[in-house]
Each structure stands twice: as C-alpha cells, then as structure tokens.
Amino acid sequence: MAGQRTVIIGAGVVGAALADELSALGWSDITVLDQGDLPATGGSTSHAPGLVFQASGSKVLTELATYTVEKFVDLQHEGESCFLQVGGLEVATTPERLAELHRRHGWLTSWGVEAEVVGPERCVELHPLVDRELVLGGLWCPTDGLAKAVWAVDAQIERARARGVVFHGRHEVTDITVEDGKVTAVVTDRGAFPADVVVSCAGIWGPKVAALVGLGLPLTPLAHQLAWTSAIPGSEGQAQEAVRPILRHQESGLYYRDNHEGLGIGYYHHEPMPYDATDIRSMEEADATGHMPSVLEFTPEDFEPAWTETQRLLPATNDAKVEEGINGLFSFTTDGMPLLGESREVRGFWVAEAVWVTHSAGVGRAVAEWIAQGHCSSWDIHECDVNRFEQYQVAPDYVLERDCQNFREVYDILHPLQPMDSPRNVRLSPFFSREQELDAFFLPANGWERPHWYGANAGLLERYDVPTPNDWAARYWDPIVGAEAKATREGVAMYDMTALKRIDVTGPGAAEFLQGLCTNDVDKSVGAVVYTLLLDVDGGIRSDITVARLGRDHYQVGANGELDIDWFERHLPADGTVQVADITPGTCCIGLWGPKARDVLAAVTDADMTNDGLKYFRAKRLTIGNVPATAWRLSYVGELGWEIYTTADLGQRLWDTIWQAGQEHGIIAAGRGAFNSLRLEKGYRSFGGDMTNEHDPYEAGLGFAVKLDKGDFIGRDALIERKANQKRTLACLTIDSTEDVVLGKEPVLAGGRPVGYVTSAAYGYTIEKGIAYAWLPLEVAEVGTELEIGYFDKRVKAVVTAEPLFDPTMTRLRG
Numbered sequence: 001m002a003g004q005r006t007v008i009i010g011a012g013v014v015g016a017a018l019a020d021e022l023s024a025l026g027w028s029d030i031t032v033l034d035q036g037d038l039p040a041t042g043g044s045t046s047h048a049p050g051l052v053f054q055a056s057g058s059k060v061l062t063e064l065a066t067y068t069v070e071k072f073v074d075l076q077h078e079g080e081s082c083f084l085q086v087g088g089l090e091v092a093t094t095p096e097r098l099a100e101l102h103r104r105h106g107w108l109t110s111w112g113v114e115a116e117v118v119g120p121e122r123c124v125e126l127h128p129l130v131d132r133e134l135v136l137g138g139l140w141c142p143t144d145g146l147a148k149a150v151w152a153v154d155a156q157i158e159r160a161r162a163r164g165v166v167f168h169g170r171h172e173v174t175d176i177t178v179e180d181g182k183v184t185a186v187v188t189d190r191g192a193f194p195a196d197v198v199v200s201c202a203g204i205w206g207p208k209v210a211a212l213v214g215l216g217l218p219l220t221p222l223a224h225q226l227a228w229t230s231a232i233p234g235s236e237g238q239a240q241e242a243v244r245p246i247l248r249h250q251e252s253g254l255y256y257r258d259n260h261e262g263l264g265i266g267y268y269h270h271e272p273m274p275y276d277a278t279d280i281r282s283m284e285e286a287d288a289t290g291h292m293p294s295v296l297e298f299t300p301e302d303f304e305p306a307w308t309e310t311q312r313l314l315p316a317t318n319d320a321k322v323e324e325g326i327n328g329l330f331s332f333t334t335d336g337m338p339l340l341g342e343s344r345e346v347r348g349f350w351v352a353e354a355v356w357v358t359h360s361a362g363v364g365r366a367v368a369e370w371i372a373q374g375h376c377s378s379w380d381i382h383e384c385d386v387n388r389f390e391q392y393q394v395a396p397d398y399v400l401e402r403d404c405q406n407f408r409e410v411y412d413i414l415h416p417l418q419p420m421d422s423p424r425n426v427r428l429s430p431f432f433s434r435e436q437e438l439d440a441f442f443l444p445a446n447g448w449e450r451p452h453w454y455g456a457n458a459g460l461l462e463r464y465d466v467p468t469p470n471d472w473a474a475r476y477w478d479p480i481v482g483a484e485a486k487a488t489r490e491g492v493a494m495y496d497m498t499a500l501k502r503i504d505v506t507g508p509g510a511a512e513f514l515q516g517l518c519t520n521d522v523d524k525s526v527g528a529v530v531y532t533l534l535l536d537v538d539g540g541i542r543s544d545i546t547v548a549r550l551g552r553d554h555y556q557v558g559a560n561g562e563l564d565i566d567w568f569e570r571h572l573p574a575d576g577t578v579q580v581a582d583i584t585p586g587t588c589c590i591g592l593w594g595p596k597a598r599d600v601l602a603a604v605t606d607a608d609m610t611n612d613g614l615k616y617f618r619a620k621r622l623t624i625g626n627v628p629a630t631a632w633r634l635s636y637v638g639e640l641g642w643e644i645y646t647t648a649d650l651g652q653r654l655w656d657t658i659w660q661a662g663q664e665h666g667i668i669a670a671g672r673g674a675f676n677s678l679r680l681e682k683g684y685r686s687f688g689g690d691m692t693n694e695h696d697p698y699e700a701g702l703g704f705a706v707k708l709d710k711g712d713f714i715g716r717d718a719l720i721e722r723k724a725n726q727k728r729t730l731a732c733l734t735i736d737s738t739e740d741v742v743l744g745k746e747p748v749l750a751g752g753r754p755v756g757y758v759t760s761a762a763y764g765y766t767i768e769k770g771i772a773y774a775w776l777p778l779e780v781a782e783v784g785t786e787l788e789i790g791y792f793d794k795r796v797k798a799v800v801t802a803e804p805l806f807d808p809t810m811t812r813l814r815g
C-alpha cells in the first residue's frame with residue numbers, strides 16, 4: 001500500500017512481529033528503528049525466559065497468546081522452531097488455589113483452548129521435580145511452552161526484510177516531528193525519517209517516546225527477578241533445552257522453566273521495584289558496562305524467600321544453587337492490559353506497548369490489521385485500546401500506584417468484583433454523602449464510588465426472603481441486594497447512575513453526524529430518546545448508546561466510556577459544525593424506578609408525567625422542587641420511571657427533594673447489585689460483557705436497534721452480509737438451583753462438550769432463578785435445550801429459556 005510511510009520504533013518481539021504482520025498484509029514503505037543491535041537489542045525481549053501460559057480471564061489475551069503459540073511453533077530460526085511446546089503446568093498447594101485452577105480451566109475451555117485439571121500424581125508425572133506431598137493438583141495445558149524470544153525476533157525480521165522492510169539498528173529516536181496535530185517524521189541520532197504513521201513499540205521506554213509527542217502513557221517499567229540455577233541432580237548433562245513443562249506456583253509468585261541441566265526461576269513476590277523510563281541505562285552506558293539497558297543488578301536478598309520456597313516445592317533443588325540472576329525491567333499498566341492503538345491527540349502516532357512475549361505475535365497481527373484496514377478483524381481488542389482511560393487514570397501518581405499494585409497482584413486470585421484498595425474516593429457523585437449516611441457499600445465504576453447495596457436497607461430482609469448463593473458468588477454481595485431488587489419491583493427506588501458516561505453532541509451538523517454513526521434512526525423529533533448501536537466498519541458492535549434529542553442541534557448521549565468519545569472525535573466533520581463534549585463530571589443522574597415512581601415525582605413537579613405527558617422513550621425538561629432537570633422515560637431495571645439528570649451542583653438538592661417526597665411511598669436507595677439482577681431479568685445487554693466488537697447486532701439480539709432503511713451508517717454494508725450468515729446467538733439460560741449462581745466467563749457445555757461461554761450472570765430475585773446469558777451456536781440455542789455450565793469443578797444444570805424473563809409485554813414500563 002503506497003503513500004503511508006511507516007516507522008516502527010523498537011525491534012523487540014513486538015516491533016518485529018508488527019513489521020512482519022504489516023508487511024504480510026501488503027503494507028510497504030516500513031522502516032524499523034532500534035537504538036540497540038539486532039536482534040538482541042537490550043530491551044526486555046533480550047532476556048525474557050519466554051514462558052507462554054495461555055490461561056487468562058481476558059478472552060482477547062488468551063486469543064493473542066494462542067495466535068502467538070501457533071505462529072511461533074511454525075516460525076523457523078536456522079532450521080529450528082521458535083517454540084518449545086513442552087506444555088504448561090500450574091500447581092496448587094492450597095484448596096483455594098486448586099479451586100482457582102478449576103476457574104482458570106473454565107476460562108481456557110470458554111476461549112477454546114484444551115486443558116485439564118489433574119491430580120497430584122499426574123502433576124509429578126508431568127513435572128518429576130515437584131514434591132508429591134505438597135501439591136493438591138494442577139492445571140495442565142499441553143499447548144503452552146517456551147517462546148525463543150530472540151529467535152522469534154530474528155526470524156520475523158528476516159521475513160519482513162524479505163518483503164522490503166528496512167531495519168536500522170543503532171538508531172536512537174530522539175524526536176518525533178508533529179505538524180497540525182499529525183506526525184511527519186521521526187528524528188534519530190543518525191538523521192530523520194519522514195513518516196505518516198509512527199508506531200512506538202518501545203516497551204519500557206514507551207513513556208519516554210510518547211513524551212516526544214507530548215503524551216503521557218499509563219505504563220511503568222518494573223523490575224522482576226529472574227534467576228538461573230546450577231545443575232539439578234538428575235538433570236546433569238541434559239542436552240535438550242527443555243524437557244519438562246513450564247511450571248507455575250502462583251501462591252508464592254514463582255514460575256520455572258528448564259534450562260538444560262538447570263532451571264530458570266522467575267519471582268513476583270518481592271516488593272515492586274518501579275523504575276523511571278528516563279533513568280534506563282543508555283546504550284553508551286550499556287556498551288561501557290557490558291550490561292543491557294533493561295537489566296538491573298540482581299538483589300539476592302529479595303530472592304531469598306523464592307529460593308526457600310523453590311527448595312520446598314522442588315526438593316531436588318536443595319542440592320543446587322542460584323548461579324546468576326537479574327532484576328529485569330518490563331512494563332506494567334494500571335489494568336494489566338496492553339496499550340494499543342492510535343493516539344487521540346496526535347494523529348499518526350500509534351503505540352503497541354506493555355505486551356508480553358506471550359501475546360506479541362497476536363498483538364503484531366492485531367495492530368497491523370488496525371493500521372492497514374482501519375480496524376482489527378481477528379479479535380475484539382477494545383480492552384487494549386490506549387484511549388480507554390479516563391483523565392484521572394493517566395495522572396502519574398495514579399499510574400505508579402496502580403502499576404505497582406498490578407505487579408503485586410499478577411498471580412493473585414482476583415474476584416471479578418474485587419475493587420482496588422487504593423486509590424479510592426477518586427470520583428464522587430453529588431449524592432455521595434447521602435449514600436454514606438445510608439451505609440452504602442461502594443465499589444468503584446469508571447473511578448466513581450458507586451453503591452452496590454445500602455446497609456440502611458437491612459430491615460427489608462424482614463419482608464423478603466433472599467436465597468444465599470455459593471461462597472464465591474457471595475463475595476461482594478449481601479442479601480440486601482435481593483431485598484433491594486424486590487423492593488424496586490414492588491415500590492420505588494433511587495439508583496445513582498452518575499458513573500455512566502454522558503456526552504453532549506451539539507451543532508448544526510449534529511443530527512447528520514450521529515445518523516452516520518448510529519444503527520438506529522436518531523433524526524427524530526425533539527424529545528425523542530433512541531437506543532442504538534455504534535458499529536465498526538465490519539458490522540461488529542463498538543458500543544451501545546442511548547441518544548436523547550434535547551434540541552434541534554443538541555443531543556445528549558448516554559455512553560459506555562472514553563472509547564465512545566474517541567470514536568465520535570475521529571469522525572467529526574472537518575467543517576466544525578459538530579462539537580462533542582464530555583459532560584459527565586459536571587452532571588449527575590438518578591434512576592427513579594418502580595410502580596410508585598410516578599407518585600413520588602408528582603409530589604415535587606408540576607410537569608405532566610402521565611403517559612400522555614411523557615411517553616416511553618421520550619425526554620423532557622422539568623423542574624423538581626427547585627432543581628431544573630431533564631427526565632428520560634426509560635429504565636434498565638424494567639420498571640416505570642425516569643433517568644433524571646441535572647448539573648452536579650444541584651445533585652444533592654435533587655436527591656434530597658426526591659428522597660423526602662418518596663418517604664410516604666416507602667422509597668429506598670438501591671445499588672448496582674440489584675440493578676444488575678433486574679437488568680438481566682429484562683434481558684438488557686451490556687456492552688463489553690454481553691457483546692463486543694466481534695458480535696453483530698442480530699446475533700446479540702439487538703436487531704430491533706438497527707434501521708437498515710434509514711440511510712447509510714458505518715458498518716451498514718458489512719452488516720447486511722453478516723445478517724444472512726448467523727451461526728451463533730446470545731442466549732438466555734436459567735438455572736433452577738438458588739445456590740449455583742455463576743458470575744460470567746464460565747464455559748457452557750452440551751453433552752459434555754464445550755459450546756460457548758457465559759457473558760453476564762446474576763440471580764433473578766423476581767423470577768426466582770439464576771440467569772446466565774451465553775454465546776452459543778444456534779443448534780444448541782433452541783428454547784428448552786438443556787445444557788451445563790462449568791463452575792469451578794462443578795457442572796451446573798441450565799436450560800435455554802425464552803426472554804425476556806420478566807414482563808415480556810412491557811406493561812410495567814409503559815404503565
């Protein structure tokens with residue numbers, strides 16, 4: 001493809017993979033610059049021991065890893081494969097970890113990777129160094145193994161070179177030229193390279209390179225200990241580099257790999273050792289000292305607990321010693337995910353950073369597709385998008401604290417709802433002090449403290465019987481959740497909806513602009529509210545949003561997050577007729593829902609809130625007490641009521657006004673736990689969990705939000721094609737057992753065979769059944785089909801059920 005001069009900064013395992021993949025897609029005029037010598041440049045890749053475990057709770061991380069495995073197995077370096085497929089074994093020495101291994105096994109099954117949980121004997125058979133008496137079991141994944149990272153760099157460089165990619169070692173990038181908000185050239189100590197696309201694959205130097213274009217990157221280099229032992233008795237003279245599987249002992253933050261007759265040992269349980277990217281040793285210093293830039297001096301005192309534990313787990317090491325070690329630098333991010341994509345601020349400046357060897361080839365592929373085709377067609381990578389962060393999340397102190405915490409937690413057992421301990425109370429809604437008074441249990445959402453339930457509602461438990469789920473599902477849960485859900489259906493409740501992103505789209509071109517992005521028709525009369533999807537060019541769902549037309553040239557959008565703003569900004573017309581503004585921080589929202597919601601509001605507004613005064617999916621301005629507000633008549637909990645918006649300064653006043661008026665109707669404040677249960681009873685999907693870029697609206701059950709005949713919109717053509725080829729669907733499963741509440745990401749099995757995975761799940765307190773939405777092939781998605789859900793080491797019975805489970809005739813919402 002001509003005309004796009006591309007410069008990749010960094011020829012580590014990520015830069016090399018990108019050059020290979022991009023050139024394979026026919027992209028030409030690619031130059032790769034690295035300050036070090038090729039292929040062992042002195043970056044993290046040069047000393048990575050190369051363990052590739054594919055298990056992850058993140059579907060895309062497993063997919064990127066699986067692609068990397070498959071590519072490296074076939075990738076040849078001087079006649080040898082770049083992957084030693086010795087398998088991967090994760091062992092448990094406590095019942096809690098064994099349960100976690102079952103959960104991890106569930107993830108692998110969900111994402112299509114074969115693995116099994118094995119007993120202690122089999123663990124020892126697979127890895128004879130392991131002490132049989134210590135282990136309770138293991139997770140065995142035969143396709144895991146060791147990536148020969150530097151070989152993989154070399155082999156991918158060779159392939160890319162054969163397609164015309166130019167590589168320059170010993171070229172340090174010292175500047176990037178930006179004109180009119182767009183990159184134009186990369187400047188090195190040996191001259192400048194004109195560029196239309198610049199991709200920083202600079203790993204631990206990422207923040208330094210990003211700073212050249214004025215960007216802050218939420219990434220911290222941290223040192224991680226890696227040691228190599230002398231010969232292990234019984235392995236002396238082992239000619240093959242690795243015969244035993246790679247091994248993880250996560251309870252102690254340890255991993256192991258064979259190294260001929262010795263072992264390589266990696267350790268994570270030392271205190272985090274963050275390092276400033278600008279302090280990393282220069283190439284001159286590296287040359288002078290003989291130490292690679294990414295290698296810090298080994299600190300044996302930090303490694304002592306690792307060695308003691310190693311001798312316990314692998315008794316044969318008692319007769320060996322640690323011969324050498326490093327404190328090696330690699331990248332951590334605030335949420336543990338890579339940073340991929342084009343900067344929002346500087347066009348043409350891309351990053352592919354915070355990527356492990358494990359995911360490197362997949363990331364190369366994903367970013368190559370994104371650059372060459374405008375989107376990644378192989379996987380849904382929105383979780384990795386560099387533009388996903390809120391502003392506060394790129395503040396240096398936040399980044400440092402979170403990155404260190406992610407280092408600490410890298411092998412921890414993390415509950416899906418587990419909040420971060422710190423920093424907390426970052427974003428507070430105007431209702432916060434009132435919620436505290438009601439003894440709210442808060443969990444963070446987009447940085448906002450959001451009530452999950454309220455201790456003040458404990459008295460409801462005298463009225464409602466709420467079943468207790470299993471131990472795991474009962475974490476970050478309280479029976480009050482169920483009581484709040486039931487009370488919402490019977491009376492009236494206030495929900496703090498402030499954490500959801502709100503965007504103003506204004507200007508004379510606003511309607512046309514949104515029409516070009518939305519699947520639904522949003523060019524409606526003032527006051528109309530429309531649920532719609534945003535699609536990518538391939539027809540995959542980018543987001544689901546709610547659009548209210550508040551004026552001829554004014555829309556308010558209820559969105560999912562920063563990526564929606566990014567998408568909008570990338571498509572703004574050049575003529576300045578549309579403006580996009582994030583109004584979330586300056587506004588707030590209460591969801592007032594329940595059969596008595598109208599009685600409450602009637603007492604504090606003169607506005608006509610009857611069915612005729614404000615119909616379902618309409619919005620209008622009104623005054624509530626002293627508070628000017630906007631009410632949108634819709635509800636994700638499936639009850640009569642409104643989302644009520646006002647500015648942040650008036651938020652507390654709004655809360656107090658509604659709260660006081662609600663007293664005689666028994667109003668409660670209710671939390672997200674109840675909300676989630678009620679939403680699933682109504683079958684309302686949530687972007688990111690239930691559907692992502694890889695799904696289209698029809699398979700997701702959202703065809704009602706697509707108006708193909710309204711005119712063109714992004715993704716329309718692709719969607720027409722996809723519509724004719726449906727093979728899977730987002731199905732509703734119910735579970736009779738009150739105890740077996742699943743939480744999401746579990747595998748679904750038909751006749752014992754994995755067929756899909758759970759997206760989101762909750763107990764339905766009104767319908768008195770467990771609910772699990774799941775992606776399934778059409779042939780097993782017929783209503784009435786009996787299936788099983790893999791939950792830890794259990795199989796939970798579930799049945800495909802017609803949806804929505806609650807109020808299918810919509811009488812409550814329209815009432």
Ligand SMILES: Cc1cc2nc3c(=O)[nH]c(=O)nc-3n(C[C@H](O)[C@H](O)[C@H](O)COP(=O)(O)OP(=O)(O)OC[C@H]3O[C@@H](n4cnc5c(N)ncnc54)[C@H](O)[C@@H]3O)c2cc1C
Nearest residue numbers: 010012013014035041043044045048051173203328357358
């Ligand atoms: C001790 C240790 C053990 C690890 N173990 C594993 C493991 O078992 N499995 C696994 O998957 N991952 C592991 N990792 C992580 C993994 O090594 C890294 O995440 C990965 O190698 C990063 O690759 P990269 O290409 O992004 O970075 P790098 O390999 O660091 O490449 C970045 C390149 O950018 C170049 N560069 C930077 N700035 C400039 C500039 N201004 N001008 C020109 N060039 C520049 C550098 O010279 C470098 O070559 C480990 C890391 C460490 C430190």
